[in-house]
Amino acid sequence: MRVTRDPPADMDRWKGDFMRMRWLTAVAVVLVASLALGLLAGCGGGTTTYTNDEYGFSFDYDSGVFTESTDTSAAGSAGGDSVFKIGFFDENGTKQGDQFRDGFLINIYKLNVKIDESLMPAVADEIEKLLPELGKAFGSGATFSDLTEVKSGNVMGFKTDSTYEMEGTPFKATMYFLFNGDIQYQLTFQAADDRWSELEPSFKQVMDTFTVTGEGEPEPAPT
Numbered sequence: 001m002r003v004t005r006d007p008p009a010d011m012d013r014w015k016g017d018f019m020r021m022r023w024l025t026a027v028a029v030v031l032v033a034s035l036a037l038g039l040l041a042g043c044g045g046g047t048t049t050y051t052n053d054e055y056g057f058s059f060d061y062d063s064g065v066f067t068e069s070t071d072t073s074a075a076g077s078a079g080g081d082s083v084f085k086i087g088f089f090d091e092n093g094t095k096q097g098d099q100f101r102d103g104f105l106i107n108i109y110k111l112n113v114k115i116d117e118s119l120m121p122a123v124a125d126e127i128e129k130l131l132p133e134l135g136k137a138f139g140s141g142a143t144f145s146d147l148t149e150v151k152s153g154n155v156m157g158f159k160t161d162s163t164y165e166m167e168g169t170p171f172k173a174t175m176y177f178l179f180n181g182d183i184q185y186q187l188t189f190q191a192a193d194d195r196w197s198e199l200e201p202s203f204k205q206v207m208d209t210f211t212v213t214g215e216g217e218p219e220p221a222p223t
Helices: 011-033 117-138 193-209
Strands: 047-052 057-062 067-069 084-089 103-115 140-144 148-152 155-166 169-192
Touching: 057 193, 103 117, 117 140, 117 155, 117 169, 169 193
Parallel strands: none
Antiparallel strands: 047 057, 067 084, 084 103, 103 169, 140 155, 148 155, 155 169
């Protein structure tokens, strides 16, 4: 059972941020589902480290499986934008039309309020309200697991698993909502059901090595 507290004084300001983000967040899986064909130069096979100094995060991924792309425009806009987004997909994986379906997306949101532990119960409540809207973006028959708290070092947040269908094909996804001060890191992993077990170790590599710097000492993000 989650412990609830009286909301802090700056909760209304944070909720304003989150409400503006709700449809943006719902677009995340659509962006993964619709990664366009614009590719960046491949890095070859093996482990590659991606580092973003501006927003203070890095992770390892298998560049023999995933291709990096900044072209996530196929999903359009939901009334605003994350400050940064990047996608990685398996160009040899599930494809419907000209859209690659298997991969992961990272969205970064800049908040007006620093999120600390006292705000996390309210954050969880807002994410739970968001899940039905996420279901509409995911596809038909979307279901979500209960939120699971994740915390490690200076990163805290929640994760949820989902199942749904797109164009008659069953899919699975895992979403992480991670917070470090006034930055939200949203990671969405998606694959067709029949490829999930194959790609899951590669997804796990990303999360096991996802490291955030800034508010505290660098620590791997939780899985």
